[in-house]
Amino acid sequence: MLGAKKKIKIDKDLWEKISVIAKAAGYSSADEFVIHALEKEMAEFEDAETDEEIRKKLRGLGYIS
Amino acid sequence: MLRTIKNRLLRLRYGDPVIVVSGLPRSGTSMLMNMLTAGGLKAVTDKHREADTDNPRGYFEDERVKDLATANDKSWLRGARGKAIKIISHLLTELPDDNYYRIVFMRRNLQEVIDSQNIMLERRGENNPVEDSKAIEHYKRHLINVRVLARMRNNIEMLEVNYQNAIDHPAATAAAVNQFAGGELDENRMAGVVDASLYRNRRS
Numbered sequence: 465m466l467g468a469k470k471k472i473k474i475d476k477d478l479w480e481k482i483s484v485i486a487k488a489a490g491y492s493s494a495d496e497f498v499i500h501a502l503e504k505e506m507a508e509f510e511d512a513e514t515d516e517e518i519r520k521k522l523r524g525l526g527y528i529s
Numbered sequence: 530m531l532r533t534i535k536n537r538l539l540r541l542r543y544g545d546p547v548i549v550v551s552g553l554p555r556s557g558t559s560m561l562m563n564m565l566t567a568g569g570l571k572a573v574t575d576k577h578r579e580a581d582t583d584n585p586r587g588y589f590e591d592e593r594v595k596d597l598a599t600a601n602d603k604s605w606l607r608g609a610r611g612k613a614i615k616i617i618s619h620l621l622t623e624l625p626d627d628n629y630y631r632i633v634f635m636r637r638n639l640q641e642v643i644d645s646q647n648i649m650l651e652r653r654g655e656n657n658p659v660e661d662s663k664a665i666e667h668y669k670r671h672l673i674n675v676r677v678l679a680r681m682r683n684n685i686e687m688l689e690v691n692y693q694n695a696i697d698h699p700a701a702t703a704a705a706v707n708q709f710a711g712g713e714l715d716e717n718r719m720a721g722v723v724d725a726s727l728y729r730n731r732r733s
Contacts, residue, residue, distance in 0.1 A: 509677075512670035513622065517659040524655035525646060526578065527554050527617045529595040 474498075539684060543629035545611035546686075548710050550589075551618050551675075552635030553668060555645035557692035558615050560723065561633055562589035564703060565613040567722040568714030573614040583649045585727065589615050597623040613710075618675050630685045633706055634675065637692035639665050641732045699723035 486497035522528045550561045578588040603625040679687035688709040695702040703719035
């Protein structure tokens with residue numbers, strides 16, 4: 465399974481816009497741009513668990529040490 | 530059918546489930562703990578945090594839970610099998626793999642949660658370190674992460690309970706929670722401890 469890939473379907477008009485933006489932004493391909501955008505979005509969810517301001521608030525409320 | 534088979538396998542492997550009551554702080558977790566104990570389920574609590582203005586019926590907490598993120602030894606949680614324990618949502622990722630968890634997860638209007646948290650912070654003499662708009666965005670992402678966690682871990686099942694719905698329909702909520710928890714609780718007693726007068730900081 466190493467290196468296995470999944471395909472997704474994207475609306476043709478959206479894909480054309482993605483291709484234009486990817487090229488303008490210096491990505492080697494539209495695929496690379498989409499992967500980067502998805503990884504960035506995923507990271508925001510992961511970062512939500514380590515937000516220090518929120519942890520301070522939870523500490524202030526007495527729910528974590 | 531598949532769920533029944535899965536439950537039997539989990540019970541064989543881990544014993545009785547730990548009934549976890551979770552959610553954001555101020556989302557109704559103490560009310561749900563009160564319902565479960567009224568229904569006949571034992572709670573894991575050290576009674577260290579006493580009832581106050583913010584939680585007049587008590588907190589139903591155990592101090593060891595606060596250290597779940599840093600503790601090396603979490604084996605004490607095995608003692609929570611077949612009992613109810615309150616664990617805020619930010620600590621769910623810290624649950625060890627050697628138990629089977631049924632999580633009753635409280636959902637409440639996020640602005641109400643923030644309002645209630647801010648009032649509690651003020652009463653405790655603590656500063657609020659995060660703007661409300663940022664906290665809401667964080668909580669939205671965090672709640673999605675909790676759903677992902679529940680889907681990804683084989684030893685976790687989760688039932689979401691809406692706080693306002695529980696206040697408005699205590700009998701139906703008691704029935705749903707009882708079924709999820711194993712079906713052996715007294716639903717009338719569970720519904721009987723739901724007190725709508727404790728639903729403060731309403732936004733709708």
